[in-house]
Amino acid sequence: MKYDVVVVGSGPAGSVTARFAAESGTKVLIIERRKEVGVPVLCGEGISRKIDEWGMLEGKRWIASKMEGARIYSPDKTCVTLSADKAGNETGYVLYRDIFDQELARQAVKAGAKIMMNTNATDLLTDKDKVKGIKAKMFDEEIEIEADIVVGADGVESKVGKWAGIDTTLKPEDLETCCQYTFTNVDCKDAYCDFYLGKEIAPGGYIWVFPKGKDVANVGIGILASLSESGMAKKLLDDFISKDPRLKKGEPIRFLAGAVPVANPIETVRDNLILIGDAARQVDPITGGGLTHCLEGGKIAGETVGRAIEEQDFSKEFLTAYEEGWKEAFGKKLKRNYLVKEILLSFEDKTLNMLADSLKDYKFDEISTLSLLKALVIKHPTLLMKLRPLIKVAKEI
Amino acid sequence: MGKPKAKVDEKKCLACGGCIAVCPQDAVAMCGSRAYILDEKCISCAICIRTCPIGAITGEVY
Numbered sequence: 001m002k003y004d005v006v007v008v009g010s011g012p013a014g015s016v017t018a019r020f021a022a023e024s025g026t027k028v029l030i031i032e033r034r035k036e037v038g039v040p041v042l043c044g045e046g047i048s049r050k051i052d053e054w055g056m057l058e059g060k061r062w063i064a065s066k067m068e069g070a071r072i073y074s075p076d077k078t079c080v081t082l083s084a085d086k087a088g089n090e091t092g093y094v095l096y097r098d099i100f101d102q103e104l105a106r107q108a109v110k111a112g113a114k115i116m117m118n119t120n121a122t123d124l125l126t127d128k129d130k131v132k133g134i135k136a137k138m139f140d141e142e143i144e145i146e147a148d149i150v151v152g153a154d155g156v157e158s159k160v161g162k163w164a165g166i167d168t169t170l171k172p173e174d175l176e177t178c179c180q181y182t183f184t185n186v187d188c189k190d191a192y193c194d195f196y197l198g199k200e201i202a203p204g205g206y207i208w209v210f211p212k213g214k215d216v217a218n219v220g221i222g223i224l225a226s227l228s229e230s231g232m233a234k235k236l237l238d239d240f241i242s243k244d245p246r247l248k249k250g251e252p253i254r255f256l257a258g259a260v261p262v263a264n265p266i267e268t269v270r271d272n273l274i275l276i277g278d279a280a281r282q283v284d285p286i287t288g289g290g291l292t293h294c295l296e297g298g299k300i301a302g303e304t305v306g307r308a309i310e311e312q313d314f315s316k317e318f319l320t321a322y323e324e325g326w327k328e329a330f331g332k333k334l335k336r337n338y339l340v341k342e343i344l345l346s347f348e349d350k351t352l353n354m355l356a357d358s359l360k361d362y363k364f365d366e367i368s369t370l371s372l373l374k375a376l377v378i379k380h381p382t383l384l385m386k387l388r389p390l391i392k393v394a395k396e397i
Numbered sequence: 398m399g400k401p402k403a404k405v406d407e408k409k410c411l412a413c414g415g416c417i418a419v420c421p422q423d424a425v426a427m428c429g430s431r432a433y434i435l436d437e438k439c440i441s442c443a444i445c446i447r448t449c450p451i452g453a454i455t456g457e458v459y
Contacts, residue, residue, distance in 0.1 A: 034430065042413055120427070157414030157427060170418045172444055177415045179450040225419055225444075231452025257450050259415030 003029045004309045006134050006147035007113075008121045008160050010037045012294035013277025013301075014153030015104040015113075016056065020302020021151075022111035026309040029145060030105070030113055031136055033120040038101030042258045044180060044220050045095040046193060046210050047291045056107065056295055062100040064212040067092040068191040070367055074356030075198030075349040081360075082367040091367050094193070094210045094218065119143075124150065124163045124273075131164065131272035148314050149305050150273045156259045158279035164270045168279065172226035174263035176205050176288050179233050180220030181241070183250035188217050196240070198349050203227040205288075207240050209247075219247060222260060222288055224345075260288040264338050265331050269319045276301050282326065284334060285341040286369050293330050300325035337369060355380070400441035401456030403434045409453035416445035416454060 005021050007014045010032040022028045034040075045064065051057065069083035069091060109115060118139055125133035125144050133146040152160025156175075161168040188211035196207040204224025211217045221237040241247045261278055262285040268275040276282065276297055283290035304322035308314055347355075358379045364371050377383055403425075405416075410431045417425045417432060424438035425445060432454075434445075446454045 033427065040412070155414060157417035159417075159426070162423060168418075169421060169423070172419050172448060175415060175419055175448065177448050177450040178413070179411075221450075223450075225415065225448040228447050228450070230446050230449055230454065233450035234452065255411075257411035257413035257415075259413045259418055259448075259450075261418065 001029075001143065002146040003027045003114075004147060005029070005149045005151060005305055006031065006145050007151040007153055008134060009153035009155055009277070009279070010034075010105050010115060011101060011153060011155060011277060012104050012291055013279070013282075013298050014151065015101070015108045016295050016298025017151050017153060017276055017301040017305065018113040019056075019104070019108040019111045020299050021305040021309075022108060022113045022302075024303060024306025024310070026306055028108075028113040029147070030108065030115045031119040031121060031134065031145070032115060032117050035118060036098075037105045037115070037117075038098035040256060041097040041254075042256055043095075043097045043291075044178075044208055044210060044258075044288070045097050045212070045218055046092055046208075046289065047095055048092045048289075051292060051295060054295055054299075056299075057100070057103050058107075059103070062096055062103050064094045064096050064216075065191055067094060067193050067210075070193045070195065072195045072356070072372075073197065074352045075201065076353045078353055078356040078360055080356050080362070080372075082364045082372070092193075094212050121154065121160065124160070131270070148272060149308060149319075151301065151305065152273065152275040152279045153277050154279050156261055156278045158275065160273070161266075161275050161279060164273050166267055166270065166275065168266065168275075168281070170261055170263055170281075172228075173204075173224060174261060175225040176222035176260040176262050177225045177228050177233050178205075178220060178222040178258035178260060178288075179237060180218055180256050180258065181237070181250075181252045182212070182216065182218050182254035183247060184216050184253050186215055186217050186250040187246045188214055189246070197352055200349075201240065202236060204345055207237065216253075217247075217250075219250075220258075222258075224262075260290070262288060262338075262341060265327065265334050267323070268326070269316050269323045271316045272314045274301055274305070274319055274322055282330070282334065284369070285338040286344070293326070296329050297326040300329065333370075340369070340373065399458065401458045402436055402439040402441055403443070403445050403454050404457040405432045405434060406453045406455065407431050409451060411451065411453070413450065415448050415450065419444050419448050
């Protein structure tokens, strides 16, 4: 079996990379260990509406609801509101992630990519240390897939990077451990996404309530693994739910676990190999959001891979165009937000309460972590001292 | 008696992959949509046990 490119993983990062590689005329195979693309969902399902500008998805079936804004609750329940009318309606969607993933896979196939399901990558195929493809198990059958370029889009649990000698192991302080119920029969009074902060509520993370319609909502938690004990995320989430009147009559129609890298950017390129998406730790360390990076980075990756095949140059040097591209597009933001994450983690609950109190009537011009950050600095110039490393990063950019 | 090694409860595991991402020994892998521990690599550090959001990993003495 010989392809130009083999993509490990049919999530958004894998499918978008495969699509743009196939569109530039390369022979692409996606392998997927699961039985169905997009299932099980492992995601809070929120996404920024800036994906509209990229036009990568057709139809509307993947949209569960449109977000009107966000509310952030400090430990003492002081509420900071980021609303859509102030932000020119540019907010976001709550997704049906399974349909979303399947739509992206459909686009990849339309562009000419092939998909092999129930196929679990087991190692790199190498010849004298040179990457030649992927070894995999399709059901119980061991197979070898030759390819000039291997794309590791194998998620938070990525092995492809490790096989290629890239250290992708996450420190517990760089992983959010998560779980989430999808509840029905709850009272979502509006289309705002709510976030709850506090050491008692979600140490090193937050609880979210994302409405998926009038009476359906995703209710989830992420806590920092370094602050976690066995089963703690679920316990804290259950506590929260039992005390929230909106959720009292809710019944779960889904329960899922998740893990989100909140790390600094890593290297993503080797000879004949690239990493992308959660496997490349391309996640915003503050929000835990990664979907937009998969789409934006996937396009850059697919086009770079396409050019590499055309030129028959699969060297690290050639593929570095992808790494430079994604670092330019969103890597700087990730680096900055990692520093902000560290600062936020150092705040006591009472500091968060004080900061929220100072922003409770603030009018934000956009719904983003950057606009929140700017507001904080305007209100609390002394915070600038703590944020000084950011200025250094800004200079490097 | 040796130190307890990690063991995944297959009925509970929801395959989120967090334990795999944090294991310093690369001793956890996904198999049939469940995490499983490679005993010979496990060094009993318990990081995976603490990381599991739903308490699906416990320590077991062999």
